Amino acid sequence: MTYDPVLRVRRFNRAVTSEVGALDISFLGRGRPLGAARVLNSIGQGQSDVAVIRDYLGLDSGLMSRLLRSLEEEGLIETVPNPRDARRRIARLTETGRSEFHAYETLSNARAKTFLAQHPQPEELLRAMDIIASSLGRDHVVLEEKDPRHEDAKYCLSEYYAELARRFEKGFDVSLSRDPGARDMIRPRGAFLVAISDGLPIGCVGLKGSGGEVAEIKRLWVAPSARGLGLAKRLMLAAETAARELCIKVLRLDTNSALPEAQQLYRRTGWNEIDRFNDDPYPDTFFEKRL
Template sequence: MLTDIARIRRFNRAVTTETGALDDSFLGRGRPLGAARVLNAIGQAGEAGREVGDVRDFLGLDSGLLSRLLRGLEAEGLVTVGPHPEDGRKRLARLTTEGETEFAAYEALSDIRAEGLLANHPRPRALLDAMDLVASALGQHRIEIAEDDPQSDASRHCLGEYYGELARRFEQGFDVNLSRDPDAASMRPPVGSFLVARSDGLPVGCVGLKGGQAFGEVKRLWVAPAARGLRLATRLMDALEARARALGMTVLRLDTNSALPEAVAMYRNAGWQEIDRFNDDPYPDHFFEKSL
């Protein structure tokens, strides 16, 4: 009988083989995966470069190993490491012109490999969903929440997924044009706020804080299916409450629908009190308030 542990170990071996973790020449570029990942982490920052400590934390490397990998990339003429211009106690890593060329080559080859993996699978969407689930689970402690513009690409992605889910789960469907959809300006500082959660740079959750009225209103709380069960919704709400306090708000309100029982339960468990209807939105049937 195939045990759970055996299945996990098979998965680990498959990923190690597919990613070329043991290859001396990752993607045929003449250096192992570790050096390629350091090059990629620096390249993602663009011309500004990346602080060495940030590279270490991002990749989860110890200082000694990172130093050795950086020295190797410097010897190849791909990276320069020098004092940070704003803080002499820190070091800044930048790609050289040759490093930028190598970074672009890795990006192109990685895209080709990913496209081939999807093309060779009979259920590419299911494969991607499974990958999202694993990546969210393994990287749950590295999910970052930060303020974003409600009309940024990441925010629009989250909101589009949110609206699509409501359309599937509401018996009557969902049309955002019929909802009391807050204008983006009401969710920008100093009036309101919009928070996006990212896992390795990819958006996996959001929540908005609508200001400009007698109370702050929580809007559009969404977490990607692959990241659910990791208490990310609670983290988003905690971060939003902190932001509301910073903006001087003392009372928050929100509404939701009984077709989202997990949301109703979360609000009740988090100390929100049910109140009478406070808007004319046709979709919600539960209304909550919380004093900060």
């Protein structure tokens, strides 16, 4: 017997609503509801444009105005015209607001740690949460160009190398591979793109250039929790856009038959299989695409 999927989703929704305190008039005991706390958190996390915050939280204009007004009346924020566009407004924390933001951060972190500590399989729980967060936040994933030595990039690359080590029959040692070469994945030679989901890196791709008209796509990776959502294709298209900006005419890449989903993506998006073009010991399939 299998219970109705709709009933299971609704059970999950009720559990989350209760756990996060969505119905409380005093979220985490700080004297204001969750909506106001989320707006305060967004500003504290560095977002300032009121329209961007509203869209990020999925609030209508009327509710956003009421929440901002309540925070202003408490002396936690101030809103002023955007100096670059007087039609828009920006919000920033006051000194009192910064103290309140940090109080929420401390309470929220403690609550999260307690929640995980109570579960017998916290890693399994986190994996399930990652899948749900990636699915619900798929429309808010942003691609950011970063130095490949940035912490977000290094995290993605370490996860990528670890996955290859698991999936390749003889394992994977990056020191035996053609190293990405950080200097070749930074403009004006190349670029490195990281997919960010609400502050966390969930994917990457590198464009390794030489200063000429030919470059390589390297290190395409998407977190397991975000696969099937079109992110790999989006990363590849962004890499192609960066290549065009750098006047690159031909892109090449190599892959391994242990990664059939990658090969399917390349063939579906206009890449053509070619002869081997390097002496890397790991790849066995090679592709090219003319821009």
